[in-house]
Amino acid sequence: MSDHRENHEPQAPRDHRAEAATLDASDPLAGVRDRFVLDDTVYLDGNSLGALPRSVPDKVADVVARQWGEMRIRSWTEGGWWEAPERIGDRIAPLIGAAPGRVVVSDSTSVNVFKAVIAGVRMAGPGCTEILVDATTFPTDGYIARSAARMTGLAVRPVEPARIADEVTERTALALVNHVDYRTGRLHDLPGITAALHSAGALAVWDLCHSAGALPVGLDAHGVDLAVGCTYKYLNGGPGSPAYLYIRESLQERFDSPLPGWNSHVEPFGMISRYEPADGITRGRVGTPDILSLLALDAALDAWDGVTVEAVRTKSLALSDFFLDSVAAYVPPGEVRSVTPYDHARRGSQVSLECAGAGEVMAELIRRGVVGDFREPDVLRFGLTPLYTSFGDVERAARVLGEVLRERSAEDGAGAAGSGEAGGPAGSGPAAGPGGSGSAAGADGPTSGGPAA
Ligand SMILES: Cc1ncc(COP(=O)(O)O)c(C=O)c1O
Numbered sequence: 384m385s386d387h388r389e390n391h392e393p394q395a396p397r398d399h400r401a402e403a404a405t406l407d408a409s410d411p412l413a414g415v416r417d418r419f420v421l422d423d424t425v426y427l428d429g430n431s432l433g434a435l436p437r438s439v440p441d442k443v444a445d446v447v448a449r450q451w452g453e454m455r456i457r458s459w460t461e462g463g464w465w466e467a468p469e470r471i472g473d474r475i476a477p478l479i480g481a482a483p484g485r486v487v488v489s490d491s492t493s494v495n496v497f498k499a500v501i502a503g504v505r506m507a508g509p510g511c512t513e514i515l516v517d518a519t520t521f522p523t524d525g526y527i528a529r530s531a532a533r534m535t536g537l538a539v540r541p542v543e544p545a546r547i548a549d550e551v552t553e554r555t556a557l558a559l560v561n562h563v564d565y566r567t568g569r570l571h572d573l574p575g576i577t578a579a580l581h582s583a584g585a586l587a588v589w590d591l592c593h594s595a596g597a598l599p600v601g602l603d604a605h606g607v608d609l610a611v612g613c614t615y616k617y618l619n620g621g622p623g624s625p626a627y628l629y630i631r632e633s634l635q636e637r638f639d640s641p642l643p644g645w646n647s648h649v650e651p652f653g654m655i656s657r658y659e660p661a662d663g664i665t666r667g668r669v670g671t672p673d674i675l676s677l678l679a680l681d682a683a684l685d686a687w688d689g690v691t692v693e694a695v696r697t698k699s700l701a702l703s704d705f706f707l708d709s710v711a712a713y714v715p716p717g718e719v720r721s722v723t724p725y726d727h728a729r730r731g732s733q734v735s736l737e738c739a740g741a742g743e744v745m746a747e748l749i750r751r752g753v754v755g756d757f758r759e760p761d762v763l764r765f766g767l768t769p770l771y772t773s774f775g776d777v778e779r780a781a782r783v784l785g786e787v788l789r790e791r792s793a794e795d796g797a798g799a800a801g802s803g804e805a806g807g808p809a810g811s812g813p814a815a816g817p818g819g820s821g822s823a824a825g826a827d828g829p830t831s832g833g834p835a836a
């Protein structure tokens with residue numbers, strides 16, 4: 384790291400509050416925040432549940448009162464309900480780098496993982512004996528992949544994403560990988576891993592829950608075979624909003640769904656006993672769509688009008704850089720350690736800090752108006768949603784985190800002094816995080832404990 388102190392000139396202390404105000408004033412996405420219902424809380428949990436877009440309540444009221452209340456059954460045809468899964472899939476498509484006709488909105492992510500894994504195995508060659516699963520995956524993918532493997536007679540082998548290129552063999556049917564790790568915020572190399580899988584004859588199945596709407600994905604450009612993702616995080620579709628399934632165009636004809644419900648039939652109203660799949664992405668559907676949630680999502684996507692995912696990515700990286708920088712300035716050395724990579728090419732849109740007693744620390748942050756979340760065993764997660772997160776938000780979050788941890792150290796120090804023990808400097812006592820002891824990147828590091836490589 385370059386050292387500006389070489390010339391021995393005194394450094395003016397940085398004023399992160401003023402810097403945040405300057406960054407917000409020049410942020411091209413700043414005005415988009417008004418499209419959301421927000422209050423004085425610093426809301427950094429959009430990687431779990433996105434905030435409510437202002438466009439949603441009136442739309443949902445219309446769907447209930449007019450479309451359902453007055454038009455009733457006619458809405459399936461005259462109101463466009465029947466085609467909504469494909470139509471809204473086409474609205475999500477540009478955000479994940481897909482052309483129209485490749486994304487369908489339907490079911491939960493978990494159900495789409497099941498469809499994608501079984502359909503992927505059914506497309507694989509007869510010599511395939513295993514499925515690779517991201518060893519750090521969000522649990523639902525692993526649970527479902529194991530069940531899918533039992534149903535198809537294959538084995539599951541957990542592999543770290545960075546090792547997939549080395550571990551894939553001609554016996555691998557597919558690999559199921561999270562694009563961004565839900566715990567650490569690490570971004571995996573989708574183009575490289577997809578290419579490595581293809582060169583071994585395996586399919587690439589990606590879970591985009593933590594990347595869609597936060598960064599460019601480029602599904603078509605990178606030849607991804609199958610992908611799934613939720614819509615309630617960075618796409619702000621609302622609690623339990625339906626997920627989506629992407630099927631590469633050239634695979635659609637071979638997609639043999641393990642859940643061939645009547646909505647995926649070529650002639651659903653023919654009520655024919657013999658199953659014949661519809662053409663195209665429609666064969667990813669199962670049963671009757673969840674219209675209220677689906678149309679809430681449709682309205683939520685209006686928040687993206689005139690916004691590109693590239694602009695979102697630029698702001699996301701600037702936000703996470705500034706947050707890491709502010710944490711380094713406000714949090715006593717050794718109290719937290721970033722497990723989110725400092726390298727932009729490896730970072731999603733959240734910052735995860737290892738911190739001893741993270742559950743209690745997050746509860747205190749929430750009491751003080753900073754909402755992130757806590758993941759076992761010791762991670763504070765802060766999700767950055769560039770559509771509405773401001774630089775002022777992340778500065779305040781870091782400042783309040785610093786206050787909470789300094790107060791905790793002072794209380795621990797007072798306790799130790801009271802019991803006759805010397806109170807050590809902040810960060811060196813029992814409150815030091817697991818990564819904190821012995822790692823003292825301090826002011827030179829991007830966080831008080833330094834970044835994960
Ligand atoms: C990577 C990932 N996959 C899947 C899910 C959840 O799937 P579902 O929408 O079925 O609850 C989540 C979060 O809930 C997730 O983070």
Ligand SMILES: Nc1c(O)cccc1C(=O)C[C@H](N)C(=O)O
Nearest residue numbers: 430431432521565566592623758
């Ligand atoms: N889907 C969730 C839910 O229904 C309740 C609470 C949280 C969630 C989440 O989305 C968790 C999230 N995928 C995570 O990254 O931990």
